[in-house]
Amino acid sequence: MARQVKRAFRYRFHPTDGQAAELSRVFGCVRLVCNKALKERTRAWYGEQRRISYVQSSAALTQWKKTRELAFLTEVSSVPLQQALRHLQAAFGPLDICWFVSLLCEDTVTPAPATTNAVGLDAGITFLVTLSTGEKIANPKHERRDRTRPAKAQRELSRKAKGSANREKPRRRVAKVHARIADRRRDFLHKLSTRLVRENQTAVIDRWFPSSKLCGACGAVHDRDVNAARNILAAGLAASACGDGVRPQRESSRTGRSSVKQEPRRATAGISRP
Template sequence: MTVSRDAAGRWFVSLLCEDGIAPAPATAATIGLDAGITSLVTLSTGEKVTNPKHERRDRARLARARRELSRTAKDSADREKARRRVGKVHARIADRRRDFLHKLTTRLVRENQTVVIEDLTVRNLLKNGKLARAISDASWTELRSMLEYKCAWYGRELVVTDRWFPGSKLCGTCGAVREKLPLNVREGTCDCGTVHDRDVNAARNILAAGPAAAACGDGVGPQRESSRTGRSSVKQGNQRATAGIPRL
C-alpha cells in the first residue's frame, strides 16, 4: 500500500494486488483513428470526436491563480495557499482530460477487435510553437498508452502504421498522393473527382494500411506486454509505400 498526496493537497491510497481481466467477447469490427486538434480523433466510420480542450477552458482560471501566487511573499502561509489553488486548477484539468480519454478508449476497444492508429512523433510536433499548447492539451501520447494496455486487457489488437505513411495526402479512391497538403486545407478534390474530408480520408487510409501491413508481416512485432494479462497486443506496421494497400 502506498499513500501519497498531490500538489492540490489530495490524499491517495494505492493498493498493489494480483488481478486478472477477462477478455471481451470477440467481434469482427475494425476501426481506424486519425488524431487531430479540432477533432481529437476522427474514425474511419466518419464519426468525429470533438476535442474538449480542457486546458483552454480553464486557462483564465489558471492564469488568475498564477497571478495570485506571484504576488505572495516567499515561504509565507498565503503563498502555500496560493500554490494549492494553482495545483487544484491543474488537477481539475488533468482529471477531466483523463476521464474523457478513459471513456473514449474503453468504448473503442470494446466495440472493435482491431484498432489501427498512426505513429505520431509527438516530441517533434511539440517543437511547433503555434501548436505546442494545443497538442499538449490533446494528450495524444496518453490516448495511445490507454489504447495499448486496454487492448492487451481485453484481447484486442492495436496496429500502428508507420509514421511516414501519407494518410492525409493519399486518395483512398485512386491511390494518388499529393505532394503538399497545408494544415489549413480541411477538404479537397482529387484529380479523380473524389471530394475528401481530410480527416475522414486519413482515418480510412490508416484503417486500410494497418491490417495490410500486419497480414504480410513486414515490420510487424510486439511492442508492449501487459503485466495484468501477459499478452502483447501492439503491432507496428512498416508501410512506407502505397503499393498493396486495399482500396476503399
C-alpha cells in the first residue's frame, strides 16, 4: 500500500559570480547579526542575570539598522536576519564554501515487489564485490581514471609559497578534483546498494570470511570469490536462524555451546529489507 512520506533532496548549487557575491553579503550580514545578538545575550546574562527575548533582539536589530555603522543591513532581506535571531545560526566558514539547495516535500512511496531472494557479498581487491549469484562487480577505480588531474594540480600547489595569494587558486583546484572523485564514488555505491536492496530480501556481507576454491557441499573446485560469497550467504542464513554471529566465537568453545536452534531473536548477520 502506498504511503505519504516526507522526502528531502539536496542539490549542489553553482551560483554565478554575481549571485555568489550577493549570497556572501547576505550571509555576512547574518553572521554579524548572529554574533552581535549572541554577544548581547551573553553580556545581559552574565552581567545582569537578565534574559533577552526574541522580541527584544528584533527591536535591537531595528535600532542597529538605523546606525551609520550598520546601515548596510537594510540592503539585504530581513528574513535571514530574523532567522539568525531566532536560531543564532553558526557562521559560514571563510574557506571552500559550497552552496547547496535543500528541499523538503511530500512524496508517495509505493512498496517494492515482495521477494524472498537472498544474496551473499564478498568484498575483494580485484573486484569491488562478488555476489553469490556469480556476478562480479568491477571496481570503477575513479581515482585512477582521474589520476593525472590530482597529480598535476598537486604539483602546481606544491610550487606555490604557503600563505601567498597565488596558492589559493591551485589549492581550490586540488580540492575540486578530490571532491569530484568522492562524488563519483558515492554515486556508484548508492546505485549499487539501492539495486541490491531492491532485488533481495536479505544481504550478507563479510570482507574477511575464511574461504577457498573447494566447495564445502559438493567438493568441486569453484571460483574462489564466488565460492566465498556463497559460503558467506550460507553462514549468514544459518546465523540468522540460530541467532549466532557469522564468525566462530571463542566464547562458544569455552562454554561448549554450539550453533543449534535457539529461541528466535534478532538476527546479527543478515541485513533484511523491511
